[in-house]
Amino acid sequence: MMEQEKDNKICKHRRGEAGLFAWPWENLHSFKYLLYGPLVARVLYAVYIDGEVKNDDWCLHILMLSGLRALVHQLWSSFSCMLFVNRTRRINQQGVEFDQIDAEWHWDNFLILQTFAASFLYLSFPALANLPIWDIRGVICCLMLHMGISEPLYYWLHRLLHSSSLFEQYHWLHHSSKVLHPYTAEHATFLEHILLCAVVGIPTLGTVFIGYGSIILMYGYFLVFDFLQCLGHCNVEVFPDRLFETIPLLKYLIRPPTYHSLHHSDMGTNFCLFMPLYDKLWKTMNTNSWDLQREISSRTNSRAPDFVFLAHAVDVMSSMHSPFVYRSFSSIPFSAKPFLFPGWPIAYMVMLVMWAxxxxxxxxxxxLRGRLFQTWAVPRFGFQYFLPFATKGINKQIEDAILKADKIGVKVISLAALNKNEGLNGGGTLFINKHPNLKVRVVHGNTLTAAVILNEIPQDVGEVFLTGATSKLGRAIALYLARQKVKVLMLTLSTERFAKIQKEAPADCQKYLVQVTKYQAAQHCKTWIIGKWLMPREQYWAPSGTHFHQFVVPPIIPFRRDCTYGKLAAMRLPDDVEGLGTCEYTMERGVVHACHAGGLVHFLEGWKHHEVGAINVDQIDVVWEAALRHGLKPL
Incomplete structure (x- = not known):
């Protein structure tokens, strides 16, 4: 593998020397979709002039087929990323990282190329626009041309691309993807996709010129071709081993995902397109092909994680930030995008099923350092946590997750923001009291959250304004700052709760805790720490130049242009993290919420206590120093 990585680096330096390596529209980025403009204009023109689009309008068929082919890839991508469905049958246990996602970002370039090719053919041969809907003879003819010409042609072209010179100039790009994914199937150079056009063109055009072509054949062949391409690259073994034992002939007619995965680990074997028959004929079949298929397809258990972060959705829009919805979108920080709105009803229906x-x-x-860290999610939205009748059901889901983690051997489970809400379960104490013999350590991570917020505050600050002052985090922040001789204006209407917190401070520090009941009291304070959501009229009382630190979920909306707004408390993961390809909500790549990082530190330190309930103020500096020692970095 080290030699292969070295070869890849050499190939990257030679990229500029190879003709037809780059795509002609590479510099257009997302504007490349404007290249579909003439076809769209032609369809709209037909609707405007004739009032309808005719069945023989080839522009419409090309556009529809391109859309359906993209959908096939998207559905396979979603399936491949559904870890909760296929984790036991994953071939390569590594995750797809950001570098690979970026490299495969424009995987759909081949659709534009084949759209141009189809348009050229329709303009050159007008008879192609007059195909019948269906002709059964065409199916038989197309299969014969594919099996007899396209399959062996692809096989020898593929072997040719693995020759020393062509591999270094072109084919290395496809093999640069460490983990197979449906988008990897189309991650190749311009030249390779030109050759692929010939492979797919022989059965389709050949059938048409023989006289047996049809519209359904055109749709069917390309969609099945893409389906099988995605299947072979999906990194999930979908075929049961008994299928090949019951029907041995299938071993030569269909390429399972494990079969193609061996080509990427042993590049001198398994060159076929879809039919291993040709590897068998020309003696390039990997001897481990069917043993690996049997091993992975019969696997019933997956490796238990060492650490689990139990997250939740904030709202319906944020639920579409999941990797199994749009892989590329989940690899960047979440923000509401226009393309998400059509998917809102579907996302809502899916969440209803998950609730059920x-x-x-x-x-x-x-x-991280050979240990497996996972993120699980509770299928609940943020607003549900504040519905009294939903409390029992949410706690039951969290409790089930903790018990499952305990059963499979998880060392630490960390609770995300609302999963440890004080009013919901007392910051996790409910579960510890109910199950005193838990082996898994339950951690709310708020100690590190407090540490992150406190270390963001400049050392020379003499006064801060604190909302959410009597919450777990508010209490800890107030007590810590009081010990540092910083005056804390604690916004709370409860004199009793304020007095209780004030008594926890050392006698000589109690005077630094001051109860206030109105936002006007902070109109001269430029350091606000927000633990309770603020409306615009409440933000209005902050003086110009104020910085809003915050630990409220969701974060407050930045209305003031003359003020600055901090993000939710977070830390950057160590540099030796592997397999990470998803952003955590609005966090940047490689950055996680502080409560997530807090659980991570708890595990790395090997601490045996539960971190639930009230924050131990004495532990704030201890946890902070441990986080830095293990390579986590403040933003």
């Missing part, structure tokens, strides 16, 4: 099942599901994972 009432089970947590695996969202993403990464490795």
């Amino acid at each position: 099942k009432s089970k947590t599901f695996l969202m993403s994972f990464y490795y």
